[in-house]
Amino acid sequence: TDTRNIPALINKAETTHDLTKAEIVTLLTDTHYQAELFAAADRVRQKYVGDEVHLRGLIEFSNICKQNCLYCGLRRDNKQVRRYRLEPDVIIDFAVKAQSYGYRTVVLQSGEDECFDVDKMVYIIKKIKDLDMAITLSVGEKSREVYRQYREAGADRYLLRIETTDKELYERLDPGMSWDNRVRCLNDLKELGYELGTGCMVGIPGQTIESLADDVLFFKKIDADMIGIGPFIPNPDTPLAGESGGTFELSTKVMAMTRLLLPDINIPATTAMESLNPQGRVLALQRGANVVMPNVTEGEYRQMYLLYPGKICINDTPAHCRSCITGKIQSIGRRVSETHGYRARRAQQS
Template identity: 40%
Template sequence: MSLIDKFIKNNITEPYILVCESKSQMLYSKDLMDKLQIENDLIPTPKGFGGVCTTAIKFDKKDISKVEEIVESNNIEYEGIFSLKDKYKYDLSQIYNLNITDNFKEIIKKVEANIDLEKKDILYLLKTEKEEYKALIKMADIIRKECVGDRIEIRAAVEFSNYCKKNCNYCGIRRKNKTHRYRMSEEEILKEVDKLYKIGIKTVILQSGEDPYYDTEKILSIVKKIKERYRLGITLSIGIRDENEYKLFSEAGVNNYLLKIETASRKLFEQIHPDDDFNKRVKHTKLIKEAGIRAGSGGMIGLPNQTLEDIAEDILFQRDYGIHMIGFGPFLPAKGTPYENYKPGDLNLTLKVVAISRIVCQHVFLPATTAIASLNPDAQAMALQAGANTIMLISTPPHLRENYEIYSNKNMVNLDFAIKSVKDAKRKLPKYLNYDYLKKLGYEIDESLIN
């Protein structure tokens, strides 16, 4: 049995969920369940049982009396215990009227009945063309609207170091690549965060290569100052860390942790990561969740030697590991890497993956990635129309941005570009942005776009 199978195969045959009032209550409940050897898993709370990007504890019906005893005897603050048979039902009736095959109709029936799609279903959707492709995008859009509405989440990344100890074959900041290396000081990072705070951004992404220079103490200092000064949501994207570090980050207020699997195929993973460990990456995905941090993952579409079967497994990995934020973008070659001469990933296939991820994983955040915007400037809007609901701005200081090139010809997505993508996709900008301040900076804001 593979490591992935070991983690996701369990005896939960009739799933129930416990939805707690807070992260601390959820972690306390899970700890008590673990001590009593009640099989459980952390999953994104399904639509209808709680907010998007919150976490529920999944367990089997046979243990319901034990779970009820846990919450009552320990005064757990919780919203409820629910059967997943009662999951939110999506009305996809309008899709049946489109020009689709019986196979596609059977997939729709499964989605409507809350029956998990199998690999063969995902493979069918990955191969859709013409009218069925339109039906796929429409189905994803319906589910997106029901789950997260029309408002697009705007987040911002500060790429604070391009040093990396790893030598991934596709990455422009790999250890062996010749590039101008930089590290931002804590003061420089906080200066950029201050700018984001002033324009109303609610979540900052602190991203770097796997750089040991930023030890636990340095990361915690930055996190705590951001929380104290600005009370922003924080996503870390800094590679694999020790299990205890995830717990310390969680206690300090880190909300999300992005650790992309890139591919769920062990064979392909080892080809693109010559000095990384597949089992370790899978294990740490689970450790992040168990520390009480929402897990972000995703992958690249169009990697050398990648098959549709591999891509189907990538999508299933996101669902089976309960990933909250799923970023799929096209493979884009980077100069100076072993993969620099391979062709980029296909836009149409990437959009299919975004759509299928929304259909399969539903109540999660799906970014319209910077990579897809780099492949085609109109593609970010297309991804929003295919089920995505998040845009990440590049907020690295301008004089450093070109040195953080994971792939070449990166689209430095700024607020102007994001606003255009939202408008083109006929979506809405979030109310939380400071529009009065943005107007003073010279931004022209269409009031009808704000929700």
């Protein structure tokens, strides 16, 4: 490919935060100027959201799921998983501990577990809000009315990855689910006033660079407040066992592109990135990311929430992860934020 235009394209992305699909494809395909792309994303991160890193304490409260996504270790047909769900008061206790580690946000994540009905969730949300913590939910597709009740109870943010904007691919990988309904969920969440988190996996079988470019444009169009991107990592206990997964490099390129085009959003350095590269989160923080989500789930549950093999921290304690990640952040001259870490919306200047 002709690489003469690449530096100019990177400069355009850095200064206008606006590229065409063809330009995004060119940058994602290029391999000669990757370091320049990452450096530009790092400058945009510094300029718009600063050097602070926001930590979100992640509680994986149930690995029971009624869905059957082909890529995910928690899918309902995976009989190798020992299933668990935490009692509401245990979840609240983990949130109290998360607060004692200095985290100001908890992320409550689970499979789509019907046992957590609106009453249970509202109880949990209200109790955690009493701690003056921000709450992010990541519990899958619900009706607008259910999202409204969670929001009214005090939930601040919601994570629901679109996974891929290729509708046909999505519906092949998530049997029984509808891509249009996923978009409906995202629109409802936005309208209800949540900070909206979405994102994609990189390297799922059948995905193209063009489709990844569509993903980034979709994030911009839906005006996402947070974008989580991670490599697809094949799980041996799923139908995608034999597939090759995504790479660390391409995942961070898609992430860097997202920072360039959505300069003031929150972007996590994801667990899946570190699962492929022992320096993955630190590198991601230097390629556009400004958030880390350390696990605060305790005991044996960590090993049981296994989306993919090689997941980091499954034998570590919350206290260990807290000091580990703080050390990593400080080692690259960044600092841990003491705020709730809402999106720092800023006028997009060039």
